[in-house]
Structures are given as C-alpha cells and as structure tokens.
Amino acid sequence: AQSVAQPEDQVNVAEGNPLTVKCTYSVSGNPYLFWYVQYPNRGLQFFLKYITGDNLVKGSYGFEAEFNKSQTSFHLKKPSALVSDSALYFCAVRPTYGQNFVFGPGTRLSVLP
Amino acid sequence: KAGVTQTPRYLIKTRGQQVTLSCSPISGHRSVSWYQQTPGQGLQFLFEYFSETQRNKGNFPGRFSGRQFSNSRSEMNVSTLELGDSALYLCASSLATGSEAFFGQGTRLTVV
Numbered sequence: 001a002q003s004v005a006q007p008e009d010q011v012n013v014a015e016g017n018p019l020t021v022k023c024t025y026s027v028s029g030n031p032y033l034f035w036y037v038q039y040p041n042r043g044l045q046f047f048l049k050y051i052t053g054d055n056l057v058k059g060s061y062g063f064e065a066e067f068n069k070s071q072t073s074f075h076l077k078k079p080s081a082l083v084s085d086s087a088l089y090f091c092a093v094r095p096t097y098g099q100n101f102v103f104g105p106g107t108r109l110s111v112l113p
Numbered sequence: 114k115a116g117v118t119q120t121p122r123y124l125i126k127t128r129g130q131q132v133t134l135s136c137s138p139i140s141g142h143r144s145v146s147w148y149q150q151t152p153g154q155g156l157q158f159l160f161e162y163f164s165e166t167q168r169n170k171g172n173f174p175g176r177f178s179g180r181q182f183s184n185s186r187s188e189m190n191v192s193t194l195e196l197g198d199s200a201l202y203l204c205a206s207s208l209a210t211g212s213e214a215f216f217g218q219g220t221r222l223t224v225v
Contacts, residue, residue, distance in 0.1 A: 013156070019144040023135045034213060036216075042218060043119075043203055043216040043217050043219050044119075044156075044203065045216070046214070046215060046216075049213050090156065096211045099169060100146060100158045100161050100169040101146070101158065101205075101214065102158070103148075103155060103156040103158075104155075105155045106155060108155075112132075
C-alpha cells in the first residue's frame, strides 16, 4: 500500500534556529513529491514540489526540501526559522502521473520567539 | 486569477439529511479532487474528476458521490448524513493530473 509518514506530530523550534520537518514515503515507481502548508482556518497552500532533476528544491520564504531516493525521504528545511513559519505542514506524493495524492498526517510546526 | 472557490463555507445539518457542496476550480483547470479532513484521520482522498469523468475514487461508502460539469465546476453529495461525516471538505484543482493541486478554503460540515 502507498503511504506517507511524517514521524513527528509536533516540531518546536526557537526563532532563528534551523528547522527540519521530516517526510518519508512508501510508493512504487518515481513519484512526484509535494509540500503543502495549512494556516489556521485556511485551506492547504501549495509550497513546493519535486518532479525530477536536482534533489534540492527551493521554495518560498527560504524553505527548501531535499529528495533522497535511497532513503525515500523528502525532508523540508529552513536555515533560520521565523515565528510566522508556524503552521501545519503536509507532505504528499502523487504515485504516478494521473493518480491521486497521498498525504501524510501532517506536522505542526511551532516557532517560539 | 481567482483561486478555487468552495461554497458554502459552513454548514450545519442533522443526521439523515443530505448535503451538496460546490467547488469552482481555477479557470483553465480541468482536474478537480475532493478530500475530507478530520483531526483523527487527517486528509483522505474522496474522488477526482477530469473532463467530467471520475478518474480515481477513495475508500468511502457509496453515500459519498460527486460529479463534474462541462465548465469543470464540481459538486459532491453526501446522503444519509452521519455524525462521523463532520469534517472539513476540501476541493483542489489542477491544470492536469500530475501537476500540483491548488486548494480551496474548504467547507466545514457539522452534522448534529
């Protein structure tokens, strides 16, 4: 079965420190990989994606995600966290072209001032 | 460019009733997907439509149904509502199946 794991329900980081939100997946083939962010009382917002090419994908607001095929991981990172980064982050995969998204359970990121 | 629009934003229904939710995708997007979000189950895929045809379906009972119109607008219907159907229902549109999806604000359904 296809699945996405986000091993941490909650990540707490002090402002200015680096942050990592982890994601691993179990999907056959070469999936498309995504990160979405959800702010309170809002829908999901597309954040960044990996389709092919360079394993390091750069997104908005200084975020980047690193694809590691051997570890089947797609961790989200930022070198210096801001309080405004606090939100619920979802990792998602699209197994093959034309198939639906599979979402992870989400990780709540809290950046403390 | 307008985003994905879902109506209504909030709904309160009683058990046994039926409900219809609406989604207008981003102009030009032909793929529309529906998801149910609950605190316990997270985001669960309901179904996906592309050019008026259902392409994928999640593991939900037959009480959950949907359709897509020729202008790509989509509706989902839930019949014989149960308390457990209370959730945030999210609609997402894509330019094509395989590209990133853009989500609406959701419809929060409360069944009492």
